Amino acid sequence: MLDYAALSALAAVMREGSFERAARALHVTPSAISQRIRLLEERVGCALVIREQPCRATETGRRLCQHVDQVRLLEQDLHTALPALSADAPARVPLPIAVNADSLATWAAPALASFAADSPVLLEVLVDDQDHTSERLRSGAVLAAVTAAARPAAGCNSRPLGAMRYRAAASPAFMQRYFADGVGAGSLARAPSLVFNTKDELQASWARRLCHRHVELPRHTLPSSHAFVSAAAAGMGWGLHPESMIARQLSEGSLVELVPDTPLDVALYWQHARAASGLLDRLTGAVLSAAREALLAP
Numbered sequence: 001m002l003d004y005a006a007l008s009a010l011a012a013v014m015r016e017g018s019f020e021r022a023a024r025a026l027h028v029t030p031s032a033i034s035q036r037i038r039l040l041e042e043r044v045g046c047a048l049v050i051r052e053q054p055c056r057a058t059e060t061g062r063r064l065c066q067h068v069d070q071v072r073l074l075e076q077d078l079h080t081a082l083p084a085l086s087a088d089a090p091a092r093v094p095l096p097i098a099v100n101a102d103s104l105a106t107w108a109a110p111a112l113a114s115f116a117a118d119s120p121v122l123l124e125v126l127v128d129d130q131d132h133t134s135e136r137l138r139s140g141a142v143l144a145a146v147t148a149a150a151r152p153a154a155g156c157n158s159r160p161l162g163a164m165r166y167r168a169a170a171s172p173a174f175m176q177r178y179f180a181d182g183v184g185a186g187s188l189a190r191a192p193s194l195v196f197n198t199k200d201e202l203q204a205s206w207a208r209r210l211c212h213r214h215v216e217l218p219r220h221t222l223p224s225s226h227a228f229v230s231a232a233a234a235g236m237g238w239g240l241h242p243e244s245m246i247a248r249q250l251s252e253g254s255l256v257e258l259v260p261d262t263p264l265d266v267a268l269y270w271q272h273a274r275a276a277s278g279l280l281d282r283l284t285g286a287v288l289s290a291a292r293e294a295l296l297a298p
Helices: 004-016 019-026 030-044 059-081 083-088 101-117 133-139 172-178 202-211 225-233 243-252 278-294
Strands: 093-099 121-127 144-147 156-170 193-195 219-221 239-242 264-273
Touching: 004 019, 004 030, 004 059, 019 030, 030 059, 059 093, 059 278, 093 101, 093 133, 093 278, 101 121, 101 156, 101 225, 101 239, 101 243, 101 278, 133 144, 133 264, 144 278, 156 172, 156 202, 156 243, 156 278, 193 202, 193 225, 193 239, 202 239, 202 264, 225 239, 225 243, 239 243, 264 278
Parallel strands: 093 121, 093 144, 193 219
Antiparallel strands: 144 264, 156 239, 156 264
16 A cells, blocks of 8 residues: 555655755655655665656656655545545645647646636646657646647546647748848748757757758747747748638738648547546636637648
C-alpha cells in the first residue's frame, strides 16, 4: 500500500517547485516534506526528485504524481456521491492540463473558465506548443492536453477537436519593404518572422509548403499570441496567426496575407487519462463542445 501522505508531499514539491513552498502549502515543516519523500524513495528504490531550482521529478516521480492526481479526482467523485463523507473532502483538487497558447488565447479559455467556476477543482494550465503538449501527458505532468498528436499517449484516450486555421500575415508597410517583388524563398529568407518559441514550427511549415523546400527563416521570439498580432501590425515581422484572432485586422487592412488564400490548418486533439473520473469527463465535455463551435470540423 502506498503512503498517500508521502505522495501528497511529492506532488506538492512538483507543483510548488521547492520543499519550502510545498511545506507551506501542506502546513508542515520542510524537514517533514524531506522525510516523507526520502521514505517514499526508499520504498520504490529510486530517486523521485531532482533537487534543482525549481525541483523536477524523475520519470518514476512523474508517474507517481500522475497517480496521486488521478486518486484525488476519484476521491472527489466519491465525496460527491456520498455526502456523509463531505466533511473530509478537500475544498478543491488540483487538475493539471496542457494547452497550446493559441487555443488558450481563442476558444479554450472560456470553456476552461466555465468548467472551473462550477467544479471543485483548481486548474493548473501548462502552456506548450501543440506538437509538444502530448509529451506532458507521457511524462505524467498533466492529466489532459490539447495536442496535435492523434495517437494517444499510453493510458490515455484521444478525441478529435477539429482544425485551427492560421493565416500568414504582416503589415502593409512590412509587405512593401520585404515582399514588393513577391513572396518566395529568397524574400522569406530575408524577412524577419515571428515565432512563439524555439519549438514553434508553424512559420517554417507554411514556408516549406509554399516553396516546396526548407527555408531558413530569420526570426523574432515572442511568447504571446496577442503580442504576435500587435507586433505584426507594428511591422516587427510576419507570422502565422489564428484566423479568428486577426479577422478584424484583415478586414481593416492593418494586416494583409503574405499570399492570399494560403491558410495552414492544424488538426487538434484532446487527450486525457483513462481515469474513470466524473470531473475529467465533465472537463472533456466542455472542451469538445467549445471546439465544435470554434474550430473547423474534424
